[in-house]
Amino acid sequence: MQDQGMGSWPGRRARMTPHRVALIQDGAETTYLTLHRRATRLAHGLRRHGIGRGDRVGYLGSNSVAFVETMFALAALGAVTVPLNTRLAPAETAFILADCGARLLIHDRGFESVAGSPEVRELRIETVAVAPESSGVTLETLRDNGSEEPIDEIITLDELFMIQYTSGTTGRPKGVLLTHGNITWNVYNLLVDLDLRNTEIALVTAPLFHTAALNQVLLPVLLKGGTALIEARWDPDRALHLIETYGVTMLFGVTSMYLGLSRAAAFGTADLRTLRTALSGGAPIPVSLLETYRDRGLTVIQGYGLTEASPGVTMLRATDPGSGAGKLGSAGTPCFFTDVALAPTDASGDVGEVLVQGPNVSPGYWNRPAAHTDGWLHTGDVARRDEDGYLYIVDRLKDMYISGGENVYPAEVEQALYAHDAVAECAVIGVPDPVWGEVGRAVVTPKPGAAPTESDLLTFLTTRIARYKIPKSVVFVTDLPHNAAGKLAKARIRTEYGDAAGDHR
Known part of the structure; x- marks a missing residue:
């Protein structure tokens, strides 16, 4: 039986198109053959470092070739990659590492303060830096100590490949289990x-x-x-x-x-x-x-x-x-x-x-x-x-709210607002109301040079959506907050603009 897991992908592609370019970053090219060799060497180096089947390894860093190599190396061993959101606070990162029982934390340059924070250090998880100029064990030294001999692990599609933590907008983040088969x-x-x-x-x-x-x-x-x-x-x-x-x-x-x-x-x-x-x-x-x-x-x-x-x-x-x-x-x-x-x-x-x-x-x-x-x-x-x-x-x-017994879905109201020429970005939330239970509030970023008024926007909506869906107030802001995936951070918007009596205009 041959390895069918994600860790076999670089080798399978390398035997087909070894010299085709797989990755480019900052002008540097990595061919499929090079990716396969580097991932294999890193897998051997990680194994010698004590990482094996089922071990969870956190990775904290921006998009990079190093992340791709690490992910494939861990997959070849049957270990589990846990990608970490780079915008989380140290305490949030520590929670994820503790929750998944990580054996190792690999971090790229620029994230030393998080990896070395008291919250993470308290977990007593070993850390490995990507950057070769770092002291101690680095990803490069692990790779250099590895061989290019094939990894002898046989991975099935039912085995765990990755744990991806949700954004946690409704509480503590949850680790979603993704198998090799799920991704395939x-x-x-x-x-x-x-x-x-x-x-x-x-x-x-x-x-x-x-x-x-x-x-x-x-x-x-x-x-x-x-x-x-x-x-x-x-x-x-x-x-x-x-x-x-x-x-x-x-x-x-x-x-x-x-x-x-x-x-x-x-x-x-x-x-x-x-x-x-x-x-x-x-x-x-x-x-x-x-x-x-x-x-x-x-x-x-x-x-x-x-x-x-x-x-x-x-x-x-x-x-x-x-x-x-x-x-x-x-x-x-x-x-x-x-x-x-x-x-x-x-x-x-x-x-x-x-x-x-x-x-x-x-x-x-x-x-x-x-x-x-x-x-x-x-x-x-x-x-x-x-x-x-x-x-x-x-x-x-x-995100749905109930106004006067009617369900209101903010995304529908937002789509109607986007039809206005002056609206660059918007979010609609429900806010408490003594009569209707909840009513809508639109938080709007105008387009450059535009200066819409609350009356402009609410009047614009009267012919586009039902009356009960039209917000009762509009807040104009320079920028709306987003999460690391680029999506509107609705929880933060509700916290900042969701009070009933506050006048944000």
Whole structure:
């Protein structure tokens, strides 16, 4: 029996296309053969350091070739990668490391203060620095001490590959268990959905510690034999430069990233002709922003997913006849190996909670109950399905509020607000009200040079959504807070702007 796990991927690709470039970062190229050799040596070095099957290893760092090598090395050993959100406070990082029982913490340069914080030191977990100039054991010394002999572990698809912790917006983060099989089936789904080629050049700028950039872009591209252009952080101006310089063919972003790109000075004149695939996820993109990209000849392919599904659930495919203007804003239909059902959330039956089933669905959470019941993953997301079977994500169940007995889904109100020419970004939350129980409040970032008033926006909504859905107040802000994945930080917005009596205008 041969190893079927994720750790075998670099070797399998190296025997097919050894000299093709797999990774580029800051101009430095890594071929598939080099990636395979480095990951193999690192696996041997980690094994000699005491890391073996089932051990959890935390990785704290920005997007890098080192992270990719480490992930494949650990996978080859049957160890488990735990990517850590680089924006967490030391106490939050320590909680995750303690929760998963990490044996080792690998950290890149710039994160020494977190790795060496009292909260992390208290756990007595050994730390290894990526940077070769660091004192003590480093990732480079572990790799240098390893051999290029094949790793003799046989990994099955049912074994644990990674634990990805959710953002924890409703409390302590939960560790989502992702097996080698979960990720493999997710990649199969994406290869069915997209015309991915072995000449693909994908720009990877969203953080790899989140599921979308890793499992929807990097891993499918590497399986296919393309090239991943890795950037440590998102910079819209640099992204346009890289698209033109390298002839980037594939891009992933969330709403805030596509919004920032559209605002870049060179957006209107940049040569985007090589871009064949622009993926989005995390939250619905406003139709007005989708139309901005269509004006530049680019259709942003929207999908819906979540970490517990590795993450792909549905996609509005570029080749789908339904991806025309009539379905703009839809999350599409289920991926090939994935099934979706809707559980009604109100008496009308018009909308329902999204339930997911398939081989890409996580078996559960680390040290917590399973991720699904009755064979279905209950996502907590609400959607409606049209007569053609296309899903439209309405909102999170937890973001819904009830006003005068009526369910109000903020995402629907936000979409209506985005149609106003002066609105750059917005978030709608429910705030307490003595008469209606809760009413809406819109928190709005105006476009540069625009100065809308509360009356302007609320009057604009009167012909677009039902009266009970129209917010009762508007707060104007310079910037809205986002989490590390680029999604609006709704919990923080509710904390800052969700009081009933405060006047934020």
